[in-house]
Amino acid sequence: MQPVVEIRNLAKSYRRGGQIVPVLTDITLDIQRGEFTALMGPSGSGKSTLLNLIAGIDKPDSGHLRVGGLDITALGEGELADWRSRNVGFIFQFYNLMPVLSAFENIELPLTLTRLSRAERRERVELTLSLVGLSDRKDHYPSELSGGQQQRVAIARAVIADPVLIVADEPTGDLDRQSAADILAMLQRLNAELSTTIIMVTHDAHAARTARRLIYLDKGELMLEPPTI
Amino acid sequence: MHALKLITRNALRHKIRSGLTVFGLLIAVLAYGLLQTVVDAWYAGADAASKTRLITRSAISLAFQLPLSYESRIRAVEGVTTVARSTWFGGIYKEPKNFFPQFAVSANYLDLYAEFVTPEADRQAWLRDRRGALVGRQLADQYGFKVGDVVPLRGTIYSGDWQFVVRGIFDGADETKITRQMLFHWAYLNEWQRTRPGRRADQVGVYIVGIDAPERAAAISRAVDAQFANSTAETLTETEQAFQLSFVSMSNEIIAAIRVVSYVVILIILAVMANTMAMSARERTAEYATLKALGFGPGYIAVLILGESLAICAVGGGLGLWLTPYAAAGFKQAAGGLFPIFAVSQTTLMAQVLCAAAVGIVAAIVPALQASRVRIVEGLRAVG
Numbered sequence: 279m280q281p282v283v284e285i286r287n288l289a290k291s292y293r294r295g296g297q298i299v300p301v302l303t304d305i306t307l308d309i310q311r312g313e314f315t316a317l318m319g320p321s322g323s324g325k326s327t328l329l330n331l332i333a334g335i336d337k338p339d340s341g342h343l344r345v346g347g348l349d350i351t352a353l354g355e356g357e358l359a360d361w362r363s364r365n366v367g368f369i370f371q372f373y374n375l376m377p378v379l380s381a382f383e384n385i386e387l388p389l390t391l392t393r394l395s396r397a398e399r400r401e402r403v404e405l406t407l408s409l410v411g412l413s414d415r416k417d418h419y420p421s422e423l424s425g426g427q428q429q430r431v432a433i434a435r436a437v438i439a440d441p442v443l444i445v446a447d448e449p450t451g452d453l454d455r456q457s458a459a460d461i462l463a464m465l466q467r468l469n470a471e472l473s474t475t476i477i478m479v480t481h482d483a484h485a486a487r488t489a490r491r492l493i494y495l496d497k498g499e500l501m502l503e504p505p506t507i
Numbered sequence: 508m509h510a511l512k513l514i515t516r517n518a519l520r521h522k523i524r525s526g527l528t529v530f531g532l533l534i535a536v537l538a539y540g541l542l543q544t545v546v547d548a549w550y551a552g553a554d555a556a557s558k559t560r561l562i563t564r565s566a567i568s569l570a571f572q573l574p575l576s577y578e579s580r581i582r583a584v585e586g587v588t589t590v591a592r593s594t595w596f597g598g599i600y601k602e603p604k605n606f607f608p609q610f611a612v613s614a615n616y617l618d619l620y621a622e623f624v625t626p627e628a629d630r631q632a633w634l635r636d637r638r639g640a641l642v643g644r645q646l647a648d649q650y651g652f653k654v655g656d657v658v659p660l661r662g663t664i665y666s667g668d669w670q671f672v673v674r675g676i677f678d679g680a681d682e683t684k685i686t687r688q689m690l691f692h693w694a695y696l697n698e699w700q701r702t703r704p705g706r707r708a709d710q711v712g713v714y715i716v717g718i719d720a721p722e723r724a725a726a727i728s729r730a731v732d733a734q735f736a737n738s739t740a741e742t743l744t745e746t747e748q749a750f751q752l753s754f755v756s757m758s759n760e761i762i763a764a765i766r767v768v769s770y771v772v773i774l775i776i777l778a779v780m781a782n783t784m785a786m787s788a789r790e791r792t793a794e795y796a797t798l799k800a801l802g803f804g805p806g807y808i809a810v811l812i813l814g815e816s817l818a819i820c821a822v823g824g825g826l827g828l829w830l831t832p833y834a835a836a837g838f839k840q841a842a843g844g845l846f847p848i849f850a851v852s853q854t855t856l857m858a859q860v861l862c863a864a865a866v867g868i869v870a871a872i873v874p875a876l877q878a879s880r881v882r883i884v885e886g887l888r889a890v891g
Contacts, residue, residue: 330883330884333800335799335800335883335884335887336883336884355805356804359799359802359803359804360802361802362800362801362802363801363802363803364802368797368800368801370797370887374793374794374797374887376513376794376797376798377520377794378512378513378516378517378520379512379513379516383509383512386509387509387798387801388801388802390509391801391802391803435801
């Protein structure tokens with residue numbers, strides 16, 4: 279079966295103060311459809327950069343990157359935006375919800391880019407709200423929700439358009455232990471029940487254990503033998 | 508639909524900031540409208556001038572009068588239908604601040620001014636009374652003059668205390684006509700001059716010349732002036748509009764300053780609005796980056812910022828526009844008759860709308876460009 283993410287000899291560097299700083303070096307990696315993968319590594323190891331490249335919000339310097347069989351490095355800005363809207367669900371550390379929109383409206387946001395009717399959108403949002411257990415909070419604004427609830431809204435927003443993969447950057451980094459456990463359980467459930475491909479960047483070894491596969495990065499390179507966690 | 512929701516809610520996000528910006532726009536649009544109306548009011552007399560009337564005056568200066576003997580010679584020029592006399596009196600009614608124009612005019616003066624509608628009975632009463640005066644409706648309303656009232660004036664050019672009896676009140680044919688002047692008999696003034704040693708009688712301030720065809724105005728003007736060329740009192744004949752504009756031109760610098768101030772007001776609010784939008788856009792960098800990550804294009808982000816800017820300007824500008832006629836009425840009242848015609852024109856209202864829209868668009872350009880170009884990974888790291 280063709281992997282959902284195929285990475286070949288991927289490299290990325292940043293220019294800082296006139297110097298070129300390599301962040302990722304010669305990354306080759308496959309991620310299968312339905313996998314729940316955790317990307318771990320120390321700060322500056324390049325794990326968030328790798329996640330951003332896979333999600334199509336950053337561009338590599340060289341190498342090949344295919345997601346769902348499509349070489350996304352060849353897409354222009356507009357095509358990439360369109361591709362992201364249909365294929366990638368985002369979960370951020372600080373939730374990144376629109377503060378002026380209610381939970382319902384935040385979740386509905388990706389669907390406004392589709393051709394679904396208002397009634398169809400409403401139906402899907404209601405269903406997703408029940409999936410994340412927030413049906414009774416649909417009219418609440420982010421400021422009226424706890425961190426855990428906000429992250430559940432973000433998860434609902436990520437899955438609403440039925441994307442090929444979900445990328446999560448430190449999804450439990452801003453949560454207390456209980457809320458973090460709830461979020462991780464929810465991600466596990468999504469992966470198990472809906473076979474959603476999830477790639478999660480985390481610092482937290484406990485969080486990483488919920489994934490079915492662990493990839494360790496250090497100084498921009500994949501480690502063949504991940505350290506014991 | 509979502510865009511409209513985001514635009515509206517973002518505009519209301521910082522209520523104090525948005526409220527102050529709306530208030531600033533209200534003031535700016537209102538001030539612009541009032542200042543432009545002041546400029547319009549300055550030109551109101553010239554705009555209302557007739558095309559079939561010429562003014563013949565001394566070529567040297569308005570301060571010099573013309574001989575009465577010129578009247579018949581002007582009337583003899585081909586194309587001239589009527590010649591009337593008018594002399595500026597310049598009297599003070601009670602106090603200098605109660606300024607209004609007074610003219611000593613010939614009996615046929617009103618034949619040339621069809622726009623001053625005078626009841627025939629009033630006109631006859633005026634003609635019968637040497638001390639009689641006709642007052643315009645705006646002037647009568649301002650000082651409460653009624654037929655039969657005595658209007659005392661203290662002469663400045665023609666010294667002494669003068670008393671005129673109101674014999675009639677004339678109305679403007681429409682609301683654009685200024686009826687804030689008083690007319691009395693030139694013959695009465697001339698008799699007074701005859702009795703004063705050292706004063707020259709049979710002098711006329713200006714001749715109002717009625718002509719048969721507006722397109723012949725230039726030719727008739729030349730013909731009139733040719734009559735008196737190389738004389739001791741050469742004339743300058745011009746259309747009534749040109750004559751009025753020559754007065755306005757004396758205030759050109761003031762009018763230019765008023766115009767500049769009205770534009771500066773708009774520039775200032777533009778800077779304030781641009782600052783507001785720049786602050787808002789900067790605070791929301793992470794939100795715009797998130798929207799872009801979700802698949803919304805740069806155009807959508809630009810529309811959000813432009814829409815918010817236009818929404819604020821629509822509210823502020825709309826309020827300013829709505830208040831302008833009321834403020835103009837108050838201004839007219841406060842000016843105490845300085846501007847008899849002080850109406851906000853359609854052109855001014857349209858200019859106010861355009862100014863508000865221009866502020867909304869221009870203020871949003873830079874923030875919209877910056878926000879729509881933000882790199883997603885950098886934007887997501889931004890702290891609002």
